[in-house]
Amino acid sequence: MAVSTADHAAVADPGVALAAARARRAAGRVLVTLARSVAIFVPVFLVATFLTFALRALSGLSPASIQLGESATPDAVARIEHQWGLDRPFLAQYWSWFTDILHGQLGASWSNGTNIAELISNGLAISLSVVTLALIIGVVFGFGLGTLAAVRRTTWIDRAITGFLTVFSVMPPFVVGIVLVTVFAVGLGWLPAAGYVPASVGTWPWFTHILLPALALSLDPMADVARQLRSGLIASYQENYVTGAIVRGLSPRRIFFRHVLRNGVGPALSVLGWRFPTLIGGSVVTEWIFGLQGFGRFANDSAQAGDVPAVQGVLVVSIVLVVTFNLIVNIVLGRVTPASQRGV
């Protein structure tokens, strides 16, 4: 109703009022997307954190076995568990853990008592650097290749691109990583073979250290984006509104960017939404090859050590990352194709 009131005001005073009404409506759309996402996010978060927390009870792991080894006396075990507050009722433990999370506190590691939030943010800085760069490379080249294949469909260019993409997507990132290290680091000596330098030290060293792992990780999302975009664009080109635009005398260029791309980009964007978390998770091997102490390595090491609070922290952070990234994708999708958002 607020919308139509704005409209009537606009009729009375065109120009300014109308522009304001339209801006308000656009902002409203983003807010609706946000509200809907939060409505989904909150219950998911509650259930997921509860399951995550139940992990310790289910696994039967205890800090005592990490700190004292297998031969600990029951007394010593009880003492340690009391120190960690594990003898309190389950729900009380859950509640204090949950409120800590809301304050950004993920507790202390069972292995060495260090702050988990700090450990994770160190690892995440590395992983996010690599994954973000991988996504940028994947999106840029994926869009380029997908578009080229769609525009030149059924020609040899299309067939060549499609062929390359198939190779890209079946090649495991660790193989690509090893090849890249062999060629560009060991062979040509252009880039460092391993290690990480924070961006605070220098942008260029930071970039050179993450470039090779990012390249290794980028091929899969690149292939995905390109293939989704190709089929989305080809389908879009067959729609009547393209004929309509031609008949109205719009140029092929304008038809592509304003009409075809807008309607064909949806699947490629959605694929990015669920690509991101698998990239973060799947980067363990790549991090290992390139000697990076990233989020994936941390998750892996924690699980191996049976460090339950650390694993719980990893899971919580993963959930937040996945939801946030999907939210961003949804907002972008909503801006590009409003119709898709309204279930049309």
Add this chain to the structure above:
Amino acid sequence: MTRTRSNATVTATVPAARPADPPAAHSPAVDVPAVDPPAVGSGDPPAAQAAVLAVRDVRIRDDVNDREIVHGVSFELRPGRAVGIVGESGSGKTLTCRAILGILPAHFAVAGGSIEIAGRDIARLTTPQWTDLRGSTISAVFQDPASYLNPSLKVGVQIAEVIQVKSGLRRRDARRRALELLTAVHLRDPELVYDQYTYELSGGMLQRVLIATAIAADPQVLIADEATTALDVTVQAEILDLLADLRERRGLALVVVSHDLAVVAQVCDEVLVMRAGEVVEHGATADVLYHPRHEYTRLLIAEHEQYGLDRYLADTDTDTGAGGGGEQRKELDGVR
């Protein structure tokens, strides 16, 4: 949103207010739409008026199975005139239109004859020249108007886009022109319609919007291929009325294509009857209707008598038919 939508839908079903015209007097003896006797042939406009569209013995071939689908269509269209093409489904009407617009489907080609738009042979046009010509000289509307508009863009923006690109107007001016066009196609509350998406509009409103996009760059020729086919009778009559109105006010020349003889007869001076890719009859509308020479034309007319064309005519006349038809007849009288 619900309120605004229902509000707007009313526009499509209530005939636009127009100056009252005396109901057209029908010759009581015949049951076909009222168009006065021969306009073409005897009463042609002065020869100085060059044809804006000339189709000469156009043949269209399907390259895949090497079959000729359309076997020679010819007609000339002068500014402000209207030619109709009727024929059963599959007779080649749409292919003929697409050939004229240079958008034949893949593996179809013009195999013979020539097409001239505003004196230019389309066989020699380059892609940029086509882009230039379409929209500003020739344009088209089709059946299922929703599908010919981009679902992700507001309809008003799509009209303004054509104006911006073809007439070089600035954003603000283009918007104002688009609103004027929405009024010109008899849409009530253009400000509201401007900001709506295709799925928010009814079929009749969408066809008006599609017509607005088609005439946004002020073309000389508009091809309407089954533009009223999926619409119910009242809305169909309103759209035909609109086409007649545009023709009269803007001197827009029309090619009206339909499988329905009544539709074509209501708007056109001249009719081509097609069957299986062949033009079986071609002449002034009244001539073809009152003195059909070909058996197939007689069949088309007989079908109408059988399915109550009179009742349909009575309906459309009291609703809207009088407006456009009446004006048009006056104009013809003037010419003669």
